[in-house]
Amino acid sequence: MATLETQPLYIDGRRVDATSGETFDTVNPANGEVLARVQQASREDIDRAVASARRGQQVWAAMTGMERSRILLRAVALLRERNDELAQLETLDTGKPISETQAVDVVTGADSLEYYAGLAPAIEGTQIPLREDSFVYTRREPLGVIGAIGAWNYPIQIACWKSAPALAAGNAVVFKPSEVTPLTTLKLAEIFTEAGLPDGVFNVVHGDGRVGELLTHHADIDKITFTGEAGTGKKVMSAAAGSTLKEVTMELGGKSPLIVFDDADLDRAADAAMIANFYSSGQVCTNGTRVFVHRSIKSAFEARIKERVERIRAGDPLDPNVNFGPLVSFEHLEKVQGYIDLGKQEGARVLVGGERWNDGDFADGAWAAPTVFTDCRDDMRIVREEIFGPVMSILVFDDEDEVVRRANDTTYGLAAGLFSESLNRSHRVIHRLQAGICWINTWGDSPAEMPVGGYKESGIGRENGLSSLDQYTQIKSVQVEM
Ligand code: NAD
Numbered sequence: 001m002a003t004l005e006t007q008p009l010y011i012d013g014r015r016v017d018a019t020s021g022e023t024f025d026t027v028n029p030a031n032g033e034v035l036a037r038v039q040q041a042s043r044e045d046i047d048r049a050v051a052s053a054r055r056g057q058q059v060w061a062a063m064t065g066m067e068r069s070r071i072l073l074r075a076v077a078l079l080r081e082r083n084d085e086l087a088q089l090e091t092l093d094t095g096k097p098i099s100e101t102q103a104v105d106v107v108t109g110a111d112s113l114e115y116y117a118g119l120a121p122a123i124e125g126t127q128i129p130l131r132e133d134s135f136v137y138t139r140r141e142p143l144g145v146i147g148a149i150g151a152w153n154y155p156i157q158i159a160c161w162k163s164a165p166a167l168a169a170g171n172a173v174v175f176k177p178s179e180v181t182p183l184t185t186l187k188l189a190e191i192f193t194e195a196g197l198p199d200g201v202f203n204v205v206h207g208d209g210r211v212g213e214l215l216t217h218h219a220d221i222d223k224i225t226f227t228g229e230a231g232t233g234k235k236v237m238s239a240a241a242g243s244t245l246k247e248v249t250m251e252l253g254g255k256s257p258l259i260v261f262d263d264a265d266l267d268r269a270a271d272a273a274m275i276a277n278f279y280s281s282g283q284v285c286t287n288g289t290r291v292f293v294h295r296s297i298k299s300a301f302e303a304r305i306k307e308r309v310e311r312i313r314a315g316d317p318l319d320p321n322v323n324f325g326p327l328v329s330f331e332h333l334e335k336v337q338g339y340i341d342l343g344k345q346e347g348a349r350v351l352v353g354g355e356r357w358n359d360g361d362f363a364d365g366a367w368a369a370p371t372v373f374t375d376c377r378d379d380m381r382i383v384r385e386e387i388f389g390p391v392m393s394i395l396v397f398d399d400e401d402e403v404v405r406r407a408n409d410t411t412y413g414l415a416a417g418l419f420s421e422s423l424n425r426s427h428r429v430i431h432r433l434q435a436g437i438c439w440i441n442t443w444g445d446s447p448a449e450m451p452v453g454g455y456k457e458s459g460i461g462r463e464n465g466l467s468s469l470d471q472y473t474q475i476k477s478v479q480v481e482m
Contacts, residue, residue, distance in 0.1 A: 004036040007182060009045055009206060010189040012052040013199030019044050026182055029095035029326045029366040030317050038182050041205040046214045049174045049203040053145045056200025057172035061142050065121030072117035074195035079110040086184055090156060093183045095326040096280050097317045109160030112464055115448035116168035123169060133482045140473040142170035144222035147215035151227040152178035152328050153283045159185045161463045162225050169472040172201045176215060179208045180329055217243045225249040230457045249461035249471055252454060253386040254414030257407035258288030262296045264419035270304035272443035278370050281327055282390035286415035286437055290383055291394045292403050298396055302351055302374060309352045309370050326365040327389060333366040336389030340371050343382040348373035378406055408434045413455025417443050
């Protein structure tokens with residue numbers, strides 16, 4: 001039996017029942033219980049949401065930047081006030097430990113909204129002199145209606161990160177959360193309305209990939225912003241281009257390298273490698289899953305990792321002392337477990353983990369054991385493919401040129417990082433790594449001020465940072481003759 005009420009859509013500033021008559025369940029992956037029944041949007045519902053967004057956008061864009069800023073800041077305050085309630089819902093839906101969702105998920109979403117709220121009045125054009133009696137000025141106008149499609153690993157954070165620059169710039173949003181984790185986005189929509197966002201400026205349509213497809217094909221949507229797998233991203237991009245040549249922002253997957261040089265502070269490097277592989281049970285797009293370790297420090301590094309993995313506190317995600325939860329779903333568990341089995345078949349050595357967690361306290365949940373493979377080779381599938389679970393691969397290297405070449409030998413380019421006490425080497429190597437998000441002697445922070453996004457097949461465009469505003473505005477040039 002579902003423990004929460006049925007989740008409707010959110011259109012034109014209110015909860016609305018879907019016309020499809022179709023529902024799906026969202027499940028707590030810690031115990032397999034159905035949390036809520038969720039209504040799947042129909043084509044008619046999408047049309048209604050887009051029409052409402054079009055109307056709302058005109059009201060919103062007519063406001064001054066200062067007015068938009070004040071409303072967004074009220075939403076930030078409400079998000080912070082309700083942090084614990086939202087974090088609890090996120091934990092139930094995703095299985096992520098409450099220690100994470102309370103400290104990070106809502107907080108980083110609110111930070112991004114606050115950052116762009118501050119920038120809303122500062123969206124300016126330029127003036128370009130031509131001749132004494134002629135000049136050009138530019139305006140930065142909103143794009144209009146943004147179709148936004150989210151992944152399941154950071155549901156409320158993704159909804160905030162996508163809507164913050166879009167709304168600050170005067171656009172309206174039709175948001176489709178992942179069908180795996182739909183619960184918190186509806187709360188965000190209610191918070192926006194309570195903060196004073198005009199009706200229709202932020203809408204939520206639930207459903208699976210079919211709803212995503214309806215958005216990407218919709219003739220009255222101006223841009224698609226997408227977070228998900230690279231394979232889905234390619235489909236989304238071709239649909240967005242094939243329908244009405246929509247702009248896209250793509251935040252996709254990764255298989256990021258973390259390089260530990262022989263002069264690294266090994267304790268710091270091991271701590272970072274733990275974050276880069278086991279935080280959120282490894283379900284983070286920027287994870288540093290290919291850990292390249294200099295041959296001379298391999299065994300010292302492995303000993304530190306083994307000891308740290310044995311200290312992981314797995315258990316009920318609502319227990320504040322727990323720092324490792326189940327995977328997001330039973331379906332995803334099958335995929336991750338398949339990769340753990342494959343790593344063994346491919347000949348990687350299990351340093352720690354690798355066993356199935358399916359009895360005792362773990363009998364009813366979607367649990368994968370934190371697993372470290374070592375003696376890995378670059379051609380193994382566990383080293384080449386995104387697993388998106390708690391699986392680290394350790395690879396050995398001998399020199400700098402070699403490790404740069406191997407680190408870049410991937411179709412992805414989301415994140416990269418290194419540990420070294422040499423200033424020169426750190427910057428020299430990081431400049432040669434093909435990745436959009438890089439860390440030196442740290443891993444994983446993503447503050448609102450920092451642009452994040454991928455090189456190569458990890459994405460197009462950036463989220464957060466000043467440059468994202470460019471992706472939600474279009475430039476109009478006006479020539480004036482006096
Ligand atoms: P996914 O690609 O399976 O699904 C993402 C979203 O796309 C979901 O809402 C889904 O319903 C929708 N969708 C599915 N088919 C569609 C279609 N044909 N047209 C339009 N929409 C469609 O990804 P996921 O499993 O939810 O998320 C995990 C992936 O997300 C990983 O690859 C991870 O690296 C990536 N990710 C990237 C970032 C980033 O910032 N780069 C952040 C988080 C997650």
